[in-house]
Amino acid sequence: MSEKLGQTRIVRLAEADPSDAEIAGWHQIRTETAEEAGSDAPERDAAATAALLRDPRPLDPVVRWLAWDGDTAVGLAWVRLHRSEGRRHVANCRIAVLEDRYGQGVAEALLDEVVAVALADGRSNLLTSTSVGSTGEEFLVGAGFGLGADFSxxxxxxxxxxxxxxxxxxxxxxxxxxxxxxxxxxxxxxxxxxxxxxxxxxxxxxxxxxxxxxxxxxxxxxxxxxxxxxxxxxxxxxxxxxxxxxxxxxxxxxxxxxxxxxxxxxxxxxxxxxxxxxxxxxxxxxxxxxxxxxxxxxxxxxxxxxxxxxxxxxxxxxxxxxxxxxxxxxxxxxxxxx
Known part of the structure; x- marks a missing residue:
């Protein structure tokens, strides 16, 4: 499934069956946006990224997307839908976009995908995190997210x-x-x-x-x-x-x-x-x-x-x-x- 955004396509990854190009694109975005990731550190290498994306039995279901400009990955998003009875109203997510792609609608399009899946699964609260003072933080505040907790x-x-x-x-x-x-x-x-x-x-x-x-x-x-x-x-x-x-x-x-x-x-x-x-x-x-x-x-x-x-x-x-x-x-x- 994909959605056109100017020259950018938002593509949903097949569950536990990503292509080699998707693994490489995911790893590159994670690496280049590591500074904003905070404690959600990127995988150490492409092999670890492949293991993560191909995990057939994660503790909680995860849906993932990549944003492509031609053959170049420019952003990613994932949403985790918790199975635990006490967290069935909660979804965690991450949106990461290359620094020079903010302001072009890529992050907004990825967030729309995340919200649609979370709502369809009956979630009422969406959680995420980012480094203090980052471009990602500015985006989250502008998108209507409220501060939940401050970590050192x-x-x-x-x-x-x-x-x-x-x-x-x-x-x-x-x-x-x-x-x-x-x-x-x-x-x-x-x-x-x-x-x-x-x-x-x-x-x-x-x-x-x-x-x-x-x-x-x-x-x-x-x-x-x-x-x-x-x-x-x-x-x-x-x-x-x-x-x-x-x-x-x-x-x-x-x-x-x-x-x-x-x-x-x-x-x-x-x-x-x-x-x-x-x-x-x-x-x-x-x-x-x-x-x-x-x-x-x-x-x-x-x-x-x-x-x-x-x-x-x-x-x-x-x-x-x-x-x-x-x-x-x-x-x-x-x-x-x-």
Whole structure:
């Protein structure tokens, strides 16, 4: 399906079956607009882009479009339609257009496609993000999106990390807790407790952002790790185990890092969570320090780690800065009522 826009065509990609030209075009746009992408970093190479676009079983359905001027890709868009019961009213999207193509109607045409699909699927809220001060931010504001949340993005350069301080932090264990770590899917006896802790993330404040609820169970935990592996990524998790009020073992907190693979020297800090009843005991700092100690020892190829925190989450920002993260360009999440 395509739509003429002057000399520009908006083409919807076949699900899990893009052409080589579409993969190359998608990768080029993602690479050239990386600065605006914020935490939605582009795939490391064309092979990773191909794996992403050809994933036959994503956790949530994704519809994608490319904007073409002749044989040249000039913009892209995708919309993710969440399956989780608590997020069936929400769709996430991304629109990326080459800098010199803004103001020519390309971004507007791509947004029209995104909105049409979201509305047809019964969605009432459209979410996206972009770097602070970018051309993309200007477009979103002009298109009627409202600010939902302000994030601080931070970067840790591994060469500057104080590894002795990391080791000291890991050794200063919190009384009553123990550390465990795994790659990919959690050990069988921890899948349930880990899913329960991820589910508890739904109580975290996100400013004015209407995210809905991501329902986590054992199947979703397995599917999340499987989906990452299909994209060539590796999930590393460090967890603090403790006991609840009834004496049952729980994952009191965890920190997760994503390795992009394929020779990438960059890692992405994903979620760091501490259960409400276990907060105030230093578990957030403990699991993050243990994660970085593991990462540096096991993956010497990694040169930097990126993360993002709500600007209002001063506690987690302080933890990151204590470890050695420094702020870089900020990111803002926007939302549009449909």
């Amino acid at each position: 993005r931070l970067r840790l350069l591994v060469a500057d990390c104080d590894q002795e301080e990391l080791r000291a932090t890991v050794k200063s264990a919190s009384e009553g807790y123990s550390l465990v770590r795994w790659q990919g899917v959690p050990p069988g006896d921890l899948i349930g407790p880990f899913a329960a802790t991820r589910e508890a993330m739904n109580d975290m404040p996100v400013d004015e952002l209407e995210l809905g609820r991501i329902s986590w169970d054992e199947d979703r935990v397995r599917a999340n790790a499987r989906s990452a592996a299909q994209r060539g990524q590796t999930l590393l998790t460090v967890a603090a185990l403790g006991l609840d009020e009834q004496g049952a073992e729980v994952v009191a907190g965890f920190s997760e890092i994503v390795l992009e693979g394929g020779g990438s020297v960059r890692a992405r800090q994903s979620d760091t969570v501490v259960l409400r009843g276990h907060r105030g005991r230093g578990l957030g700092l403990w699991v993050k320090a243990a994660m970085l100690e593991w990462l540096i020892g096991a993956h010497p190829e990694i040169e930097e780690v990126l993360t993002a925190c709500l600007v209002s989450n001063v506690h987690m920002i302080a933890i990151n800065e204590q470890i050695g993260f420094l702020p870089i360009r900020g990111e803002r999440y926007y939302q549009l009522a449909l």
